[in-house]
Amino acid sequence: MTDVSEQLDQRDANNERQRWLSVLARCTLQDLQHHWQKLTKSEADLSNLPYRFLRKTETGLVMVRGRAGGDGQQFNLGEVSVTRCTVCLDSDHIGYAYIRGRDHKKAELVAVLDALLQTNRWAQKIRDTFVTPLASAQEKAKHNRKSQIATSKVDFFTMVRGEDA
Amino acid sequence: MYVAVKGGEKAIKNAHRLLAEKRRGPKEIPELSIAQIKEQLSLSVSRVMAEGSLFDEDLAALAIKQARGDLIEAIFLVRAYRTTLPRLAYSLPIRTDKMSVERRVSATYKDLPGGQILGPTFDYTHRLLDFDLMETTEDNLSEESSEDTESQKSEIDIHTPEVVMPRVLGGLLNNEGLIQAETLPENEEEHPVGDLTREPLEFPVDRDQRLQNLARGDEGFILSLGYSTQRGYARNHAFVGEIRLGTVSIEIQPSELGFTIDIGDLEITECETVNQFQGSKTEPPQFTRGYGLVFGQNERKAISMALVDRALRAKEMGEEIVAPAQDEEFVMSHSDNIQATGFVEHIKLPHYVDFQAELGLVRRMREEQQNTPTQQTQTQQAAE
Numbered sequence: 001m002t003d004v005s006e007q008l009d010q011r012d013a014n015n016e017r018q019r020w021l022s023v024l025a026r027c028t029l030q031d032l033q034h035h036w037q038k039l040t041k042s043e044a045d046l047s048n049l050p051y052r053f054l055r056k057t058e059t060g061l062v063m064v065r066g067r068a069g070g071d072g073q074q075f076n077l078g079e080v081s082v083t084r085c086t087v088c089l090d091s092d093h094i095g096y097a098y099i100r101g102r103d104h105k106k107a108e109l110v111a112v113l114d115a116l117l118q119t120n121r122w123a124q125k126i127r128d129t130f131v132t133p134l135a136s137a138q139e140k141a142k143h144n145r146k147s148q149i150a151t152s153k154v155d156f157f158t159m160v161r162g163e164d165a
Numbered sequence: 166m167y168v169a170v171k172g173g174e175k176a177i178k179n180a181h182r183l184l185a186e187k188r189r190g191p192k193e194i195p196e197l198s199i200a201q202i203k204e205q206l207s208l209s210v211s212r213v214m215a216e217g218s219l220f221d222e223d224l225a226a227l228a229i230k231q232a233r234g235d236l237i238e239a240i241f242l243v244r245a246y247r248t249t250l251p252r253l254a255y256s257l258p259i260r261t262d263k264m265s266v267e268r269r270v271s272a273t274y275k276d277l278p279g280g281q282i283l284g285p286t287f288d289y290t291h292r293l294l295d296f297d298l299m300e301t302t303e304d305n306l307s308e309e310s311s312e313d314t315e316s317q318k319s320e321i322d323i324h325t326p327e328v329v330m331p332r333v334l335g336g337l338l339n340n341e342g343l344i345q346a347e348t349l350p351e352n353e354e355e356h357p358v359g360d361l362t363r364e365p366l367e368f369p370v371d372r373d374q375r376l377q378n379l380a381r382g383d384e385g386f387i388l389s390l391g392y393s394t395q396r397g398y399a400r401n402h403a404f405v406g407e408i409r410l411g412t413v414s415i416e417i418q419p420s421e422l423g424f425t426i427d428i429g430d431l432e433i434t435e436c437e438t439v440n441q442f443q444g445s446k447t448e449p450p451q452f453t454r455g456y457g458l459v460f461g462q463n464e465r466k467a468i469s470m471a472l473v474d475r476a477l478r479a480k481e482m483g484e485e486i487v488a489p490a491q492d493e494e495f496v497m498s499h500s501d502n503i504q505a506t507g508f509v510e511h512i513k514l515p516h517y518v519d520f521q522a523e524l525g526l527v528r529r530m531r532e533e534q535q536n537t538p539t540q541q542t543q544t545q546q547a548a549e
Contacts (some may be wrong), residue, residue, distance in 0.1 A: 002479075015424070017424075018424065018425065018427065021274075021426045022414070022426070022427035023425065025426075025427060025428050025429045026430065027428060038223045040422065041393055043262075046519045048335075050521075052326045058251075058253075059248050059250060060251040060252060060253035061219070061250045061251070061252050061253060062246060062252075062254045062255065062256050062417055062428070063252060063256065063360070063362075064220070064259060064261065064415060064417065064431060065254045065255060065256050065257065066258055066259055066261070066376070067258045067259075067347070068347055068372055068376060068436065068456050068474075069334065069335060069347035069437065069454055069456050070261045070262060070332055070334075070335055070347075070374075070437070070456075071262075071335050071347050072345065072347025072348060072349060072456075073349065073350060073371075073372055073373055074258050074349070074353070074356075074358045074373060075358060075359070075374075075376040075377050075380075076255075076358055076359070076360050076362075076373070077259075077374070077377070077433075077460070078214075078215070078218040078219065078220060078363075078375045078377075078380060078381060078460055079218060079219050079220065079247060079252075079460055080220040080221065080251070080415060080429075080431060081221040081224070082221065082253055082254075082417075082428060084253060086421075088302050096419070096421070096422060096426075098253075098254075098417060098419060098426060098428045099428055099429060099432070099536075100428050100429030100431075101221070101223075101429070102221070102223075102224075106352070112262045113382055125429035135519060141416070142265060145265075145267075145337055146265070148266075149266070149267055149281065149282055149284055150280075150328075151282040152268075152282055152284055153281065153282050153283075154280075154282075154283055155279045156281065158275065
């Protein structure tokens, strides 16, 4: 049992790019557009950023898999709608987006941000404007929900039955 | 025999207009928004996503609106829509042990590490109609109760470190080997995972196909079958080892990237049952398991699925197959409510030619019967 868990843990090892893609995938389009507009006001280069599509935004399905008993044989649970997009900057940096849902504008913006995050020129700026604040907002929301949920934590007592007393 | 009918275009067009009017209802009542359905009828949305086999809250809410609240019709719409989209990838198996838990209870393990978290549940409600909900108000939650929560919440914020919630069956109860462990096939990477949306159903099937079928199967059908196992048809005396509701990450590994990425959250309900098993010549008595996993929040379905999954494992456990819930061909051929409703409801569509043929046949048989009375009496006597 532990072997399986360890193996699974191993596969979960993250790196930074995985982290920003995960944060960006969870944002709303409004959040992303809001930050983008703020940033382009001060950075004129970004407002007309040239890039081309290597793959146009496209909505499709991902078949989600589960495991029997949580850690056993794999099976196909059902599908989720997913939108993907690939862009390429003039600097040849390639940005990818795979996000749950059908929001084409969001997928495009995520792909552009992924590409910018790989450039020396923009990485820090994008991290400060998008990834860091959005990640901490997501963490905070998660934590808030957790403590809300924790108010329904219960301690059950087993009553002594008549014949045992 | 199916014979096409012609005509009726105008009537059909008008029928569709009448349907659209009926869906909208009186104009003086505000129209339902997708957001309202999504947020306030979320359990209907969950069901449509699970049985439509497509996790997309907006589409499920739209389908419910279009189907006038008929959930099977909504599921049909979602199933039809999904066939228009390409399959981009398969996810890595989701990690329910890493779930952001909204609710988690065990009926077998009282002092659970991580605690019993009731979450948003109908359990322990009195099932009395709440007439306050008759009127729409700005906020139906009383201020007193939310203040109460706020103070408890801040207390928890200060006192609780990060809580871990180990799985009850795999992690906690398995230490003594009293519970059957799940097994992985050898060379898992190369072992194909059955997919009912790609290959037609052929019996016998493996557990992967059964679980996929049950996960998208009709809630009512699975519930009744699960209930039948409790009432004694394939009795295997189940307890709920654990129920979890919450969100997990969906991860995929696109070939062009070569590493795993997280594409967002998925809400799911998971149920594991612990069942009795007598043991066999080769195995000591131990508890066995049933597994239920469903999109969205749906405990009834998750528990029922786990009961039926366990019953369908009869062959692998060497149990005699005596009840419908143990018969994979019976269960899997009848669990899909879109197939079922398609066949059941199609008999209301024009069958004039078929019926004419049968009408002619019955008339001819009756004529023959009337023309040969003596032969009839003779056969009857012989039969007696």
